[in-house]
Amino acid sequence: MEDKKLTDFNLSDVSELFFGNVDAVVIVDSTIDTYKSIVRRGIFEKFLEESGSYHDLILDLWFHFNGTNEKVSGEYQIFADNTGKFKGKYSRRLKLVLKDEDVPHLVQLTVYPFEPEKKYIFILDEFIDNESLQESLTTKKINTIQETYLFSMYIDLVQDTTSSINVTEISDDVVNYNLKYSDWRMMIVNMIWPDDQEQFLRRTDPEYLKKNFAPGRTSSYDCMMRNLEGKFIWVKLIFSRAQTFNEDDYRFVFMVQDIHENSMELMSTLQKYEEKATKDPLTGVFNHGEVEAQLNSALANSQKSENPSSVMLLDLDLFKKVNDTYGHSIGDTTLKHFAKILMEFAAEERVIVGRWGGEEFVIVCRDKSGEEAYAMAETLRKKVEEYVFPEIYHITCSIGVTQLKPSDSFKEAFDRIDKAMYASKHNGRNMVTLM
Numbered sequence: 001m002e003d004k005k006l007t008d009f010n011l012s013d014v015s016e017l018f019f020g021n022v023d024a025v026v027i028v029d030s031t032i033d034t035y036k037s038i039v040r041r042g043i044f045e046k047f048l049e050e051s052g053s054y055h056d057l058i059l060d061l062w063f064h065f066n067g068t069n070e071k072v073s074g075e076y077q078i079f080a081d082n083t084g085k086f087k088g089k090y091s092r093r094l095k096l097v098l099k100d101e102d103v104p105h106l107v108q109l110t111v112y113p114f115e116p117e118k119k120y121i122f123i124l125d126e127f128i129d130n131e132s133l134q135e136s137l138t139t140k141k142i143n144t145i146q147e148t149y150l151f152s153m154y155i156d157l158v159q160d161t162t163s164s165i166n167v168t169e170i171s172d173d174v175v176n177y178n179l180k181y182s183d184w185r186m187m188i189v190n191m192i193w194p195d196d197q198e199q200f201l202r203r204t205d206p207e208y209l210k211k212n213f214a215p216g217r218t219s220s221y222d223c224m225m226r227n228l229e230g231k232f233i234w235v236k237l238i239f240s241r242a243q244t245f246n247e248d249d250y251r252f253v254f255m256v257q258d259i260h261e262n263s264m265e266l267m268s269t270l271q272k273y274e275e276k277a278t279k280d281p282l283t284g285v286f287n288h289g290e291v292e293a294q295l296n297s298a299l300a301n302s303q304k305s306e307n308p309s310s311v312m313l314l315d316l317d318l319f320k321k322v323n324d325t326y327g328h329s330i331g332d333t334t335l336k337h338f339a340k341i342l343m344e345f346a347a348e349e350r351v352i353v354g355r356w357g358g359e360e361f362v363i364v365c366r367d368k369s370g371e372e373a374y375a376m377a378e379t380l381r382k383k384v385e386e387y388v389f390p391e392i393y394h395i396t397c398s399i400g401v402t403q404l405k406p407s408d409s410f411k412e413a414f415d416r417i418d419k420a421m422y423a424s425k426h427n428g429r430n431m432v433t434l435m
Contacts (some may be wrong), residue, residue, distance in 0.1 A: 157252070205238075218241075238257060299409075311364055325392055399432045
């Protein structure tokens with residue numbers, strides 16, 4: 001055929017040339033979820049079976065991370081059936097990585113629908129172009145602000161359609177989806193953190209968007225969303241209404257931006273400031289201000305609820321002698337170990353512990369009667385008595401306990417617990433008094 005004149009070529013010759021050069025030809029019948037390979041050459045001998053599930057083929061072609069063969073999480077694979085629907089001719093480039101390989105193969109895919117509906121011819125060819133391949137690998141390594149946008153699409157609320165869908169982690173190109181906006185919305189809500197799903201449905205409701213967005217207006221909010229690996233991350237959901245000259249047009253750009261790293265850093269910083277504001281720097285338990293707030297909260301709860309709440313006030317016995325005999329450094333060490341006993345106790349009993357000042361500590365016991373708190377205090381007193389403290393070996397504590405009354409003011413409750421603790425001191429120390 002090399003010597004044949006151009007004017008002598010016919011359709012049969014073209015067919016012979018085509019099938020002699022194309023890398024893969026696949027016939028698809030989506031109605032029975034089946035494909036059959038007519039031609040398989042090169043990488044497609046490994047990539048394609050002689051026949052198989054069309055759904056699985058779509059997953060292999062589209063639903064893997066860009067430039068890898070690692071599949072996206074199962075939650076997102078529900079979109080595969082919508083991706084495999086074609087109303088007209090379709091063409092795009094793909095990056096396929098075979099098993100046991102690390103380097104992606106650049107592939108050109110062309111789809112030809114044919115009658116009856118939902119049957120297609122897939123034509124696939126590999127690019128043997130080292131420059132194009134190198135460029136794709138280099139591009140992947142370049143960090144740009146665009147890479148923080150995980151997902152984008154165009155929405156027409158009047159037509160109830162989505163288009164120009166791009167999933168950055170799957171492909172740099174627009175992905176083919178045939179999906180109504182109303183269907184997409186109800187599918188994607190399952191990827192939103194459960195506590196955020198109600199807000200997502202409200203903010204993405206077509207009537208909400210029509211009512212709250214003037215042409216050109218953009219709005220966003222933060223929530224947690226499952227990424228393609230199946231992990232929940234912090235994202236920013238962005239809606240922007242297109243600026244058109246027809247007020248009855250309701251077309252929007254929707255984007256999902258990855259803000260997880262910045263959000264976690266911000267929350268870590270806020271947590272540090274919160275700890276500084278609420279924690280005692282020496283012992284690590286709540287400080288005076290926070291334990292006072294917790295006590296006020298317990299008082300308010302006792303007025304609203306039938307469940308009782310109680311409070312303990314603890315004071316180390318003869319602590320001044322520790323400072324005078326061993327020095328303030330050993331005194332601070334003693335307080336730290338005392339706080340450690342209290343925190344372990346608090347974790348076991350699900351109570352709140354804080355430092356009131358000096359060697360005095362307060363424990364707030366929600367949903368505990370005075371008798372229950374008394375029994376807990378006795379257990380705690382024995383733990384302190386038996387504990388071996390550095391340098392001083394042993395020290396005891398006196399504890400006052402009271403059950404909060406619905407009629408209590410803060411002053412009345414604290415005066416009562418203070419009297420109970422001093423009664424323990426007066427009656428010989430290392431004891432518990434319920435008042």
